[in-house]
Amino acid sequence: MAAPVTSRPALEVANRGWLTGAIMLATIMQVLDTTIANVALPHMAASLGASQGEITWVLTSYIVAAAIMTPMSGWIVDRMGRKRVFIGAIAGFVASSMLCGLAQGIGDMVLWRIMQGIFGAVIAPMAQSVIMDINPREKLGQAMAIYGAGIMVGPIIGPTLGGWLTESFDWRWVFFINLPVGGLALVGIAFFMPHGMTRARRFDIFGFAMLALAVGGLQLLLDRGEAVDWFESPEIWIYLGLTISGFWVFVIHALTAGEPFIDLRIFRDRNFVMGNVFMFVIGLTLFSGLALLPPLLQNLMGYPVITTGIVMAPRGIGTMLSMVVVGRLVDRLGPRLLVFAGLSLSCVSLWMMTGFETGMDDRLVILSGVVQGFGMGFVFVPLTTLAFATLSPALRGDGTSVFSLVRNMGSGIGISLVTTVLTRMLGVNHAELASRLPLDSPQVAMQFPALLSGDPAMAAVADGLVSQQAAMLAYIDNFLMMMVLTLVAFPIVLLLRNPSTDAPAPRAMAEH
Template sequence: MARTTAQTESAPTLVVKNKGLLTAALMLATIMQVLDTTIANVALPHMAASLGAAQNEITWVLTSYIVAAAIATPLTGWLADRLGQKRLFLIAVIGFTVASALCGIATNLPEMVVFRLIQGLFGAVIAPLAQTVLLNINPREKIGQAMAIYGMGIMVAPIIGPTLGGWLTESFDWRWVFLINLPVGIAAVFMLWAFMPATEITKRRFDFFGFGMLAISVGALQLMLDRGADNFWFASTETWVELGLVVSGLWVFVVHCLTAENPFIDVRIFKDLNFMLASVMMFVVGITLFSGLALLPPLLQTLMGYPVIFSSVMMAPRGVATLLSMVIVGRLSGKVDPRIMMLFGTGCMAYSLYGMTSFNLQMDYWPVVTTGVLQGFGMGFLFVPLSTMAFSTIAPRFRGDATSMFALVRNMGQGVGISLVTAVLASMMQVNHAELAARLTATSQNVVNQMPGLLTASPQITAIINGMVTQQAAMLSYLDDFWLMLMLSLAVIPLILLMRGPRIPERELTDAEKALERAHAMGD
């Protein structure tokens, strides 16, 4: 039987020169990489104008990064064994920083897409590798606090990304969205080189076939989700081909990992109940967190008419609340059952989403701020204990593969979530528009009482009425998305209850108690 729990296998805590400065370096690199998943969103219109790209083409700036990162993330465990954690981390941060500089000086769309692909390939290993190092340099009783620090970067960075990106774009230029990574990357490289210890290199054979199958499956899934709406989903041959690649690639990958002697990913990590359930929950967290971040900017700017900077500032309190809750969780770690904190965090998120289902076009900005603060506060109470529970029972020798897979499911949740809410939004806008328009008939009592001249009005008035119907239909479609996210948040509650609680270490006996036991044994 495979040893997949910490009770059956242990590893000594890695000794470092200065754990505080090393942790700061790890988080500096992680925040830099995670920020780039959302910081460029608000700058897309400016990029399109500068690079001479159409609006539907400029989205490849986001897609290319997501696809590259999704494919390269599972490589983290093997590369760390082959190159050593320190060498890999330095290569990744240097490569990401150079690619960021190239993105900042790109002159056309093809150049930007290529540079973003390179940025995604190097950046993919930073977050999971940082998590692995934090797990290795902290003893078991400090893992909760370490995951709280890690969570601050993973959760807060994408939330403040649109705010920082909007400010840089409006105050300076969209190119600074990428160029800001240069001083951060350089500082991280020097700190990592000075404080990160070298680790043992393992000559682990590379499973080209397993990686190829996983890469095909992940890449095809991301392309299907990103391009599905433009291709009218399953009315397109391309979508069916991509779905076939997803299913066949994943099936072959799983069978190969179960039967190969040295598979690319050791699937025994999923025999650990906590890790398996936490992975499913992290997938849902990826959907709810990043979907909300993708929905709110167009809702605030397009329907409510807020400027870019103000709409970005309205989302900033969410990040502050997440930061505050993670500090609190770090203090509570080891004192409160992680499952209780996760239930509290999920409850906060669900209640905030329920509040978002009451949004309307006549409200001011306060409901957006208050629901965002509540959701951000709950996210901290969910993410940190979830990461702690996921790795609390996993064997240390599986940490490399486990952290890369954990990052992969989070990234895939992000991709699936954004594509899902976008598809629901587009579909429900048509449905809601049709239902609202159907009520504006000559026989409708409301029309007769309130708008008797509607059907005989001028084309200009009819166009205004149609615009109002379209606006209301769009608002209702956003509410439909919020209801969907609420249902997903509630659906993961049973998974929390199924997790195993933290193992309470046995108390070491005092000398007097040991002597008393020996006396009893001699008496028997």
């Protein structure tokens, strides 16, 4: 029986392995920079003479610039060709990283971080598109497992690597580390990636401006909300207004324009739409949880940065191992069963994390991390495979940019949600625990007689203990909330379809 046309990749390359390695180097470099600078902020502030409020713009500027530019990657690739854009994006990212490391003031740093975000925004979606194009359809699951390993592991090791570089060398090496990595990726792309086809495509400047307004407003709202007490501040209402109005005008314009900024044909693919909906939910629940563990381990349990990284490393190992396994199973079992298994493992891990306490050892942290890592791998690979299994290669540029944007928006909203819940529940739990320790209580007088002496030092110790327990309870409240939200996601699994039931015609798969 003749092999189906769909078994041929959309882009034939001579050295698929070397090209994949170069692409993943670039992807990991870009993803790392979303978190690697976090732990270096205090050192940057002291060196650059920036206030606490000013130094946070080192993170905000990068995130907002990347969010705005991500949807544009599809148009840029179609217009200029993937090889030119990839080389330009990596070169620009590396140059911006070097300039960040050489910055002498907060203004310089924010400017170069914006440039980093602009160039870096193109790398991840384009990497996903190229990896899909150079692999035949039957190996799409394995290809997405390789891509997913870089996307998922990068944020886990980022803070640890940043902390080690800052403590062992200098905070500037957080940015200088990109030079050798980016250089290797640049050489690999230049040698092994063929020049792709280009097509004339008008730039919808109005559509891009409206989408940029909506995405930028949403990112600023999420990033600044907790700092200014959310909707108690007029600043947040302004961001909300910009987000709603920008998105509304963009949708109306996209439906009526002759050649909109994003090709709306991608939304005719049911698998792509459902994959994006589910990825948003997963970003909201599972990805956001990664932001909770480093501060819990470092601030509450007193772990050094390096120890935190060692304890969290099994989570990344579990993710990579599960992606290798799932990459081989997704085409045999279909996405629904694997996603169901991944959600189940994630719920088990979150339930285990509700058993955290201040005096525990690191075994429970490691075990729950391995289980959650496996769960995330079982979810990410099938969803990514599903979303693009029946999407024409000609639409993958726009598809990967939208998919990356949806994933980032989901995790951004989730991180803001868990941060807000953590802050609010810390106050609630502190008040509740303090109310259970009245000074006139016989039990308090018996167990803590020094408290009744009026010694300020003893009062401070007691308040510290109450604050510590209140913080741990606040983290547990977050883990419970994420477990409930993950359980709510189970019915969505029923809406997923196996790609084989919606397989595209051979002609659609062969177009390029």
